[in-house]
Amino acid sequence: MKSALDDTIAAIVTPFGSGGVGVVRLSGNQGIGISEQLIDNFPRHIIPSRVYHSWVLSDRKRLDEVIYYYMKAPNSYTGEDIIEINCHGGRVVLRKVLELVIAAGARQAVRGEFTRRAFLNGKLDLAQAEAVIDLVAARSDKGALAAAAQLSGGISQKVAALRSSLLSLLAEIEAGLDFPEDIGEVGGEQIIDLCRSVVNEIAALLATAAGGRVMREGARVAIVGRPNVGKSSLLNAMIEADRSIVSDQPGTTRDTVEEGFVFDEVHFLFVDTAGLRAPGDVVEEKGIARTKAEIARADLVLAVFDASAPLTAEDGCLLSKYGVDKCLAVFNKIDLGLLATVDKFEGAEATAFVSALTGEGIDNLKKLIANYISRDKIMAVDGGLINMRHEECLLRAREALEGVLDGARGKVPLDLIAIDLRLAVAALGEVSGHQVSDEVIDQIFSGFCVGK
Ligand SMILES: Nc1nc2c(ncn2[C@@H]2O[C@H](COP(=O)(O)OP(=O)(O)OP(=O)(O)O)[C@@H](O)[C@H]2O)c(=O)[nH]1
Ligand SMILES: [Mg+2]
Incomplete structure (x- = not known):
């Protein structure tokens, strides 16, 4: 899927079926221009985070009485301008409002596209975006608690801290290789100490994998x-x-x-x-x-x-x-x-x-x-529980670090040790999405529903 951010996307973000209220969300920089075409008396200067009341018009006739609000970029879920129109929750009305929004220039959002934009705009990292799915799909209190911990950055922060400590070590090793006279080589002990502690932290995260599966799929x-x-x-x-x-x-x-x-x-x-x-x-x-x-x-x-x-x-x-x-x-x-x-x-x-x-x-x-x-x-859910994708990345990171440790113990040249270290950094970067391929991103967001 192309990840262009220059168009305005729209979707019905409330569940299918009738309910008291149904919400149509627009995200993108034409949100205001589009909304003013269909909402009666749209203010000339809309104020962010204020709730407005009016009617959506279709062929100049009143279609639905709505309240709507504007969240100004970057202070919104996607990091873009968002307008949410709260309609009455009938399917016909909602579909009609969405049609009007699309006729006025918006594009129907695909699965997970709002959250994908949040990720691309740096509002969420990948592990947090995955937590959004978990939170929506949670079937138990503990499942929701674990997803909320992950959404608030539980796993991301731990992994980011490990990655950044390895990155510093890598920078030191590389500087030592480039300027041996000025900086000097990084000692084997330092490498071993740091990598050992990172391996231990990775093991602690890996120990949450079984719990993560139980929370996401249920205990069989x-x-x-x-x-x-x-x-x-x-x-x-x-x-x-x-x-x-x-x-x-x-x-x-x-x-x-x-x-x-x-x-x-x-x-x-x-x-x-x-x-x-x-x-x-x-x-x-x-x-x-x-x-x-x-x-x-x-x-x-x-x-x-x-x-x-x-x-x-x-x-x-x-x-x-x-x-x-x-x-x-x-x-x-x-x-x-x-x-x-x-x-x-x-x-x-x-x-x-x-x-x-x-x-x-x-x-x-x-x-x-x-x-x-x-x-x-x-075990404890409040630090977040990793999923299968995280587990696979962390196993790769651990394997690469075992290579670093073997190299440091065997006094292997530092430029070779740096290769494994880079692999470990990359594998950790995949958890948060710092270093991740488009295919992985596509796969993750295809698991979302339209409107999230
Ligand atoms: N008195 C009594 N009868 C039971 C109890 N549990 C099951 N039964 C009876 O035991 C018989 C077999 O029960 P099922 O639940 O079909 O047994 P199952 O283990 O599923 O059997 P299969 O599917 O054939 O392997 C039925 O007649 C049940 O009513 C119990 O706690 N007390
Ligand atoms: Mg039986």
């Missing part, structure tokens, strides 16, 4: 176990809805069933799976293959057993047989009595006793799940 909790132990019933009990089919026939669930649920400020994705046993037919075999894939993907597995019957040999080796790593053992059907008397299931983080039928123990199980996810995956 796979419900697995032998047929008929009550996995689907457990899913339904936890989300308090009849989502997955339950029957007394073993092998009822043939495919995975996913359902989102917010608990303790975290968005969970519970995944009900086909019961694990020797498959009876091709469909069941495929279902079990999906169960195995879910086990590998899950942040946490709930290994479900029937509490009312003695544990079988198969139950005993379920975790190892299917490669279950992090799991809670859940003994279901306790309303029928407790025959499987296991207080602590080997290999499980914790053990829970529930009845999906009566609801007993379900709240406690949810707490166990939330505790585990918060403890192991999320």
